[in-house]
Amino acid sequence: MAENSCAGGSNDEGGSRAEQDQQLLLPIANVGRIMKQRLPHNAKISKEAKETMQECASEFIGFVTGEASDKCRRERRKTVNGDDICWALGTLGFDDYVGPLKRYLHIFREQEGDQRSVLNNNNNEDSVMEEDHLHAPLHSPSSSPGQPSTNPVARGEAPPPFPAPPHFFNSTS
Template sequence: MVDEQERLLPIANVGRIMKQILPPSAKVSKEAKQTMQECATEFISFVTGEASDKCRKENRKTVNGDDICWALGALGFDNHADAIVRYLHKFRVAERDKAAQNKASCCRNSQDKDEEESSQDQQPHQQADVPSNSKLQVLEFSH
């Protein structure tokens, strides 16, 4: 029984997702949550198993998002596959943008630090009253 519970999705998460679609006054029974928990877990296992088989045949050890999309299509869930492909593309673009923004922010912060150290080396007894521009540059970049 413990092994069975460990492989299932967390019931609190399943209940929260179910409640999102319902009116605020609606209640979801424990039995309904458990049924949905078992169904969702089985569906995920089914699709992941198909993707895993594909990876094994290709001598790969890592299942990725493209494998899941392929598995959905191979199992006849074409509508879901199309939606997941679109979501995966948007997710990857957002992650690339986020990484580029972090890299630019990091580079600008280290450049400001280098300039600050350089000016302190030239004038060791003076303290700079001018605030760093790093925050302003990061804010400008995020627009």
Template sequence: MSDNINFTGFAQSEQPQPQSHSRASSSTTQDANDGVRHDNNLLPIANVGRIMKDALPPQAKISKHAKETIQECATEFVGFVTGEASERCRWERRKTINGDDICHAMRSLGLDHYADAMHRYLQRYRETEELAAALNSGGGGRDGRAMEIDVRAELSIFKGSNQEDDRD
């Protein structure tokens, strides 16, 4: 893997590639020919803000600029990992990216910590789906409650170092 990675183009290269857009034009662009504004497929700002708020104390405030910055970073991150997963699917002549492809992409990008957490999340999600299917097909246990998986519990960065040792 090279030392320089161009997150905007989702490509790896030996030479850094210049960024041609300014912050002001990153959320939308205007086509000079038709005057129509096009969205650059950013993650929804409301969802980003909600995730940010969940990670902070209740009294904390988040500026619009902070939300926009995290929105752009999260969009780049998702696109970068998805682009790597897409390459794997293309190589294997498949058209659908699955969770295992995302885990593999994270590992190949050096994001092993996140890949491990994602793998554990996928295992629990699949177990939950199997259990729900079994309960639904058997007709029993349908109380309308959704089963939840705590994603934050899967990442040790949200835990104290003592708690990690207790899991073994």
């Protein structure tokens, strides 16, 4: 009975059930953009197809995250990490995705570590800095201070988007 009172209209929190459900979904523009990347440039995607994929992808994320969260709860941890997601994918039968995701996670962690070491080195070299130097762009040790870095992490860029290039999925490891 309580479910029916919420489903039809506004609830005490100020939004309808449909609005709350919509907030749990991935943004449809992002879903459409990802779908379009795999299609010829002149292909079109119907609104129904985008909405279907939006619901499926959002449900999948919740499904995998729930399994990883259960593992963390059993281990009395509060933070779900990338390794927990990989474990959950394997446990749920998505073994084909575990290897590529672990490789991506390894690259992400390497780049994150590189960025931390660059930041730590910069902080340790000059403990007293003028204010205008605090916001100067980072440079890698291999580049001259006046030249931009060749390291994408030092430039503040994110690691490559997942899914990564096809060689990630064709690896025999």
